[in-house]
Amino acid sequence: MGDVSPVVNRRVLLKAAGVVATLTVVAGCSSRGESSPATEVDIEQIRAAADAAVAAGEVPVGGAAFLEDVKAVVTQPTAGDYKVFSDVCHHANGRVSRVDPDTGDLVCVLHGSVFDPATGAVKAGPSPRGLDSLAPTATPSPA
Numbered sequence: 613m614g615d616v617s618p619v620v621n622r623r624v625l626l627k628a629a630g631v632v633a634t635l636t637v638v639a640g641c642s643s644r645g646e647s648s649p650a651t652e653v654d655i656e657q658i659r660a661a662a663d664a665a666v667a668a669g670e671v672p673v674g675g676a677a678f679l680e681d682v683k684a685v686v687t688q689p690t691a692g693d694y695k696v697f698s699d700v701c702h703h704a705n706g707r708v709s710r711v712d713p714d715t716g717d718l719v720c721v722l723h724g725s726v727f728d729p730a731t732g733a734v735k736a737g738p739s740p741r742g743l744d745s746l747a748p749t750a751t752p753s754p755a
């Protein structure tokens with residue numbers, strides 16, 4: 613009780629709403645109009661896991677929390693600005709599972725691709741594209 617500020621909760625909830633909207637679009641493209649109950653479960657799992665990680669203070673500024681069970685990573689590149697990405701690397705489906713301690717960049721340890729923690733963009737390595745964003749880039753204003 614009292615361990616999570618209302619600002620953080622509101623921000624996480626709004627970000628989570630963006631996760632649902634983003635993944636719904638992705639699911640629509642990949643399933644060609646057919647709904648996928650499994651995807652809906654995944655979206656809820658990602659939202660719950662991201663919310664829990666932020667609420668528990670597991671996402672430090674300049675760091676990340678790796679949500680292995682839902683294949684996602686939550687970053688906080690600047691104070692109060694949370695981003696959620698798929699942790700699946702587009703090179704060979706490796707998992708992004710490390711933060712470079714010198715730069716704060718996300719790293720796929722399989723072949724060393726490096727990703728920007730604020731945008732998911734590739735900064736180095738063989739990945740042909742960045743990490744899939746699971747949240748809007750705009751930061752909602754706290755009430």
Ligand code: FES
Nearest residue numbers: 701704706720723
């Ligand atoms: S699978 Fe990520 S760099 Fe190869």
